[in-house]
Structures are given as C-alpha cells and as structure tokens.
Amino acid sequence: MIKNEGNVKNFWNGFIAGSLVAGACLYVLGTKNGRNGLQTLLDFSENLDTNIHKLIKQTQLNGVKKQSKDKLTSFETVSTVLEKIRHVSKRA
Numbered sequence: 001m002i003k004n005e006g007n008v009k010n011f012w013n014g015f016i017a018g019s020l021v022a023g024a025c026l027y028v029l030g031t032k033n034g035r036n037g038l039q040t041l042l043d044f045s046e047n048l049d050t051n052i053h054k055l056i057k058q059t060q061l062n063g064v065k066k067q068s069k070d071k072l073t074s075f076e077t078v079s080t081v082l083e084k085i086r087h088v089s090k091r092a
Contacts, residue, residue: 041089
C-alpha cells in the first residue's frame with residue numbers, strides 16, 4: 001500500500017494556523033487591551049478616506065521641509081507615515 005504523508009503535513013499546518021487565529025481572536029475579544037485596540041482600529045477605519053487624506057497632506061508637508069534640510073531615506077518616510085497614523089488614531 002502507498003502511504004500518503006502529504007496530508008499529515010497539511011493537517012499540522014492547518015492546525016497551527018487555526019491556533020494562531022483562535023489565539024488572536026481570544027486576545028482581541030477577551031482582554032480589555034485587545035478590545036481597546038479593536039475599538040481604536042474601528043474608529044480609524046470609519047473615516048478612513050479623510051484620515052488618509054490628512055496623513056498624505058501632513059506627510060507631504062513634512063517631506064518638503066525635511067528634503068530641504070537633508071535627503072529622506074525610505075525608513076524615515078515609513079516611520080513618518082506610521083507616526084502620523086498613530087497620531088490620527090489617538091485623536092479619533
């Protein structure tokens with residue numbers, strides 16, 4: 001008889017993926033910190049179009065100011081955008 005060992009690997013991959021998803025759901029729904037984070041994310045996503053426009057506008061203004069001083073690296077640009085997202089999501 002031929003053994004089909006491919007299904008065993010797929011089972012464990014699925015089991016691990018399911019465990020990670022279940023753990024993330026339990027954290028988000030089961031802890032106060034997770035619920036607060038989910039609420040912040042939902043508040044930010046409700047006005048996503050205006051928030052994105054504000055972020056782009058602020059980033060462009062900051063980019064022009066920084067470019068006159070020194071050259072921007074891609075890391076600085078990404079970190080600036082992430083900072084703006086955090087700032088806007090805290091105000092919302």
